[in-house]
Amino acid sequence: MDDNKDYENENESKSSKIKNIFKKKPHISIKFSESYDKFQTSIPAFLGICLCAFALMCFAAFAIFFVNVKGPEKVLVPNVVGKNLEDALLEMQVKELYSKISLRYSDLPGDEGTILDQSPDAGAIVKGYSRVSLVVSRGVIVDKVDEYTGMNIEDLRMKLQTLFAGQTKPLIVLAEPEYKPDASDAGTILEQDPPAGTKISEPVTVQLVVSRGPNYENTKAPYLIGQSVNDLLQIITRSKLVFDITSHKASDDEKPGTVVDQQAFDDEFVPNYTRVAVEMALPSGEYNDNIYGIYQEKVADYPYPVPMKIEAYPAEGNSYTLLSFNHPGGMVTVPYAVPKGTTLELTVVNKVVSKKTVN
Incomplete structure (x- = not known):
């Protein structure tokens, strides 16, 4: 029983303590007036700090602006x-200028690495650290005479023309060749002077001996009377x-489109590439679905026969070669019988020299 009383007394004591805790009110004291006074006294100092920071920022901005505006001297x-x-590069470096280099072939042997041109020109006023373009010589295109014997002279001319294209003074010039009969094909270079391997220190003139071709001397004149255009x-x-x-207009007793006369010679054989006069009787209009005529063109004179051809381009259908032949140049005359509207094209040494449309 005593134990139970003690237990009840202990519980009552704890309950009374808890009630007393909730009955107590917390005491919180905030001094607003004191904090407001402190804030008012710190406003001038805060504004002063802000003004100083703004002034410092403005000063820094103006300093940076004027430094950039001034730029290099x-x-x-x-x-x-x-x-x-x-x-040249050392001089540019002293002036605090940058160099942009490009290379170009020159006309003068021995000037490799020399400045040929500059931009801007000397005496120009520019800002420091600007770029100056320099054209530097990479030397001459060739420094010695090559081997030309065995080449075709037309191929050599084309090669030298391409090699020195754009050069004001070509280093190799071909003299007028000497031609002679030889077993080699016409146009083949037989001899040269100076020889291959000769060093070039200034422009040099090359003398050539060129073949006129085998059996150049004589040929038999054919009989042409009555021959057709083909x-x-x-x-x-x-x-x-x-x-x-x-040609002339065919008369009633002449067969249109045939040879009616030719030049006669006393000897059976005549020198090769002798000019032979030939007269043809041609119809005046369309005949057998073809237009007849003589293709005539004046070309350069050559010291030996060069390849020529006439290509035909019909208004309908595929093109074809009307004639392929060798000719020494001068007046070229070729008969034709082609459909109306066909375009004829004369080529000399792979170069088109003239065109004609047949109407």
């Missing part, structure tokens, strides 16, 4: 044309003669 571009590349074209292809062909 202006300098005088030096004259480096004719100087070697190393000296027959005559085949003879021209095979022959080593030059036919100067003219």
Whole structure:
């Protein structure tokens, strides 16, 4: 029983303590007036700090602006044309200028590495650290004479023309060749002077001996009377003669489109590429679905026969070669019988020299 009483007394004591805790009110004291006074006294100092920070920022911004506006000092571009590349670069470096280099072949042997041109020109006023373009010589295209014997002279001319294209003074010039009969094909270079391997220190003139071709001397003149246009074209292809062909309107007793006259010679054989006069009787209008005529063109004279051809381009259908032959140049005359509207094209040494449309 005593134990139970003690337990009840202990519980009552704890309950009374808890009630007393909730009955107590917390005491919180905030002094607003004191904090407001402190804030009022710190406003001038805060504003002063802000103004100082703003002034410092403005000063820094103006300093940066004026430094950028001032930029690098202006300098005088030096004259480096004719100087070697190393000296030119040193001069540019002293002036605080940058160099942009490009290479170009020159006409003068021995000037490799020399400044040929500059931009801006010497004496120009530019800002420091600007770029100056320098054109530097990479030397001459060739420094010695090559081996030309065995080449075709037309191929050599084309090669040298391409090699020195754009050069004001080509280093190799071909003299007028000497021609002679030889077993080699016509146009083949037999001899040269100076020989291959000769060093070039200044422009050099090359003398050549060129083949006129085998059996150049004589050929037999063919009999042409009564030959048609197609027959005559085949003879021209095979022959080593030059036919100067003219025509007239066929009369009633003449067969249109045939040879009615030719030049006669005292000897059976005549020198190769002798000019032979030939007269043809041609119809005045369309005949057998073809237009007849003589293709005539004046071309350059050559010291030996060069390849020529006439291509036909019909208004309908595929193109074809009307005639392929060798000719020494001058007046070229070729008979034709082609459909109306066909375009004929004369090519000399792979170069088109003239065109004609048949109407």
